[in-house]
Each structure stands twice: as structure tokens, then as C-alpha cells.
Amino acid sequence: MLAExxxxxxxxxxxxxxxxxxxLAGATERQRFGHDDGKSKVPFERVVIGGExxxxxxLHVDHDWIARGFGDVACHPLxxxxxxxxxxxxxxxxxxxxxxxxxLGRHGWGAALLMRDVSAWLVPAGDExxxxxxxxxxxxxxxxxxxxxxxxxxxxxLLPASHRWIIFGDDMLRTELERDEPATVVTIAARGWERFxxxxxxxxxxxxxxxxxxxxxxxxxxxxxxxxxxxxxWKMGNLGSHRDGRTILLDWQAPGEAPGCSDLAWYLSLNxxxxxRTKEDTVDAYCTALEAVGVDTTAWFDTQLSLxxxxxxxxxxxxxxxxxxxxxxxxxxxxxxxxxxx
Numbered sequence: 001m002l003a004e005x006x007x008x009x010x011x012x013x014x015x016x017x018x019x020x021x022x023x024l025a026g027a028t029e030r031q032r033f034g035h036d037d038g039k040s041k042v043p044f045e046r047v048v049i050g051g052e053x054x055x056x057x058x059l060h061v062d063h064d065w066i067a068r069g070f071g072d073v074a075c076h077p078l079x080x081x082x083x084x085x086x087x088x089x090x091x092x093x094x095x096x097x098x099x100x101x102x103x104l105g106r107h108g109w110g111a112a113l114l115m116r117d118v119s120a121w122l123v124p125a126g127d128e129x130x131x132x133x134x135x136x137x138x139x140x141x142x143x144x145x146x147x148x149x150x151x152x153x154x155x156x157x158l159l160p161a162s163h164r165w166i167i168f169g170d171d172m173l174r175t176e177l178e179r180d181e182p183a184t185v186v187t188i189a190a191r192g193w194e195r196f197x198x199x200x201x202x203x204x205x206x207x208x209x210x211x212x213x214x215x216x217x218x219x220x221x222x223x224x225x226x227x228x229x230x231x232x233x234w235k236m237g238n239l240g241s242h243r244d245g246r247t248i249l250l251d252w253q254a255p256g257e258a259p260g261c262s263d264l265a266w267y268l269s270l271n272x273x274x275x276x277r278t279k280e281d282t283v284d285a286y287c288t289a290l291e292a293v294g295v296d297t298t299a300w301f302d303t304q305l306s307l308x309x310x311x312x313x314x315x316x317x318x319x320x321x322x323x324x325x326x327x328x329x330x331x332x333x334x335x336x337x338x339x340x341x342x
Contacts, residue, residue: 011084017101020112026050046117053117054098060110065176065183069167070254074157077252078102078111083156085229086252090148092141094118094246118248122240129276134241139282141247142234142267143289146260149229150295159232159256161223165215165311168193168318192318199321204313204332207339211314217342218311222259225304230258234267236274260290261301261308269312269319272327279330303341310338 017023024030029048042064045056059075061067067075080086081100089095096115104110123130130138166172168189176186197205211218232254240248264286268279275282283305287297313320313335320328 011088013084014081014087014100016078016082017099018103020056020101020104023099023101023112023114024049024056047114055115055117055119057113057115058104058110059113060105062106062110065186066167066253068176069172070159071163071166072159072253073107073109075102075109075111076158076255077113079156079158080252080255081113085156085255088148089249090141090144092137092144092246094242094248095252096248096250115250118240118242118250121242121248122250123236123274125237127273129274130236132276135276135282136285137241137245138234138239138247138267139285140289141249142263143260143286144293145231145249146228146263147290147293147295150226152227152229152257154257159254159258161219161256161258162215164232164254164256164258164262165211165218165314168315169212188322189318192322196317196321199328200317200332204335204339207310207335208314208317211310215311215314218307218314221342222262222304222307222311225259225300225307227257228260229255230260230263231255232258232263232266234263235270259304259308261304262311264305265308265312268309269316269331272323306334306338306341308338309334310341
């Protein structure tokens, strides 16, 4: 089965427009809009081309603290499109991207992505659990993505391993807080890390603090386990479902060669309030889905999962410290398991 999926993964580079005007040639309507949801200040545009509705997302490190947090001046979503990797996604996943323009803004670091307007099919905002069948498809399609790129080696310049776990590090937060208008989530994260130092047990605080200073031992340990292509941000705000059951997966800001369980840990963490099943059941479903398409998980899965759950606390310990004792305690227990694998 894995061999069949590998044959499906034909990667052919895509052309990139040299300007927004070229990208949007033939547009009959254009309407600029933007939002500040506490996560980014990325501008958007609604356009109509050939009677079809599209969204244009304008990307540049200057107006996107998430890109700055990951150290992304190359514009990873553009790289995914240009490389042809978005075309090679398994059939159950739709990125919605249909075109891109490059060379925008300061130093030409920016890009514009042209996407089909799939807003009607995205997961609604809120804190309510998503339907169980939709959650099950998300997990199955995550496993399908990872299986189809099993053994992936990044040769196109996606997010490096050394950058994956540095977001919300002290250097990043300090730099962002010095800006004229720091993002709301950055100020919350800074307070959250202060809470984490007081709420979490001292042994876990010490491990997380060490890894936030130098993540090398974590990445070294994880690189002794299998790797694949990961999306990097499986949160409900980036997800949706077409009527035919395909999963919509937007915002490829942190893709790269990495352990698949890093996507799983992110999904468990950022969507904790919206999961209709337990974290343990979700992990089991992901592992079972990998096994079903020919990935033997026997020798490595538990180790990789434990390390990735620890890595997620390195990223989001601040957020867990602002939540319930039960949620924080679950991640603390898993971080201890991960620390034993370093």
C-alpha cells in the first residue's frame, strides 16, 4: 500500500505569477478585507474570476508575527505551491490553493495566494466539540497525508527542524513585545509562561525551560524516528469538510520534514476543547490509520509520540498554564514520559 501511495506522489513544480495583476488577470470584482483575530494581521481580498469566487491571502513576514515566530522569510506557503507539493497531497485533502504570485513587498519576500472560497465549509468558530464523524475524518486524513509522504526529505526549503519548536520562545516573545502593536496572543503567551513557572511541577518546568533555550536534544531524539511531510498547524480554524467528505486544510505556514506525531500533538493541544473523543482514543485512531495503509508503528510510535507531546508543551506550556488543572496535568504527565526518551 505504501508503494502505491508513493507512486501517486508525483511532484511537478508549478508556475508562479510575477505580480498580483498577473495572478488576478480577468477578475471582475475585487474587495480588500482584513481581520485581527489575535493570531495574525494578514490582509485578504475577495475576488471573482470567470464567475467563480476566490480569496487572495497576502503574505509577508512584516505583517505576520506567526511567520516571524517560525523565522520564515521565504514564505513557506509559496514554497509548497511552487514546488508542486500541494498537488501531491492525498485525494482526501484539499488545500484550496489554485495559484500564487511572488516577489511582493520589502525585499520581495512576500507572496499572494489565490484560493477557492471554501469559507462555507470551514469548521465554525467557537468552543463546541466538532461532530465525531468529522473529527474521525480529520484524524484519518492526517494519517493519510503522513503515510503518502513517508520518508519525505525536504529539498525545497520548508521549515527547518531547528525552527519547529522555537515559536513562543523567550527571544521571539521579547522581540514581538517590543513592536509598536504586539499581537494579543503574544502578550497572553508572555503572561502564560509566568503562570507555567508557578503552576507546573518544578521538574517539568526545568525540562521545558531547558528545551526552550536549546531544542537540540529534542530534535536529535526525534530524528532517530521516522519522518514525513507535516502541515504544522492542524487547528480547527484551518480545517473544514467538503460535502463529499474531503478535508479542507488551509494555511501551510509551518510545513516541513518532521515526525508525523508533531501534527497529532498540535491537533490534540490546540483543539482540546473541541475534541468529541478523548485524546487517547484520538491517538489510537491515528496509529490504527497508519497501520491500515502499511506503516509499521511497532518500533517507534510510542517514543515519537511521547517526544512530540513534550515538544508541544515546549510550544504551548503557556496556554496550558492558563487552562484547567486537568488539562495542564495531562500534558505534564506526558512531558515526563517524553523527557525519559531524550
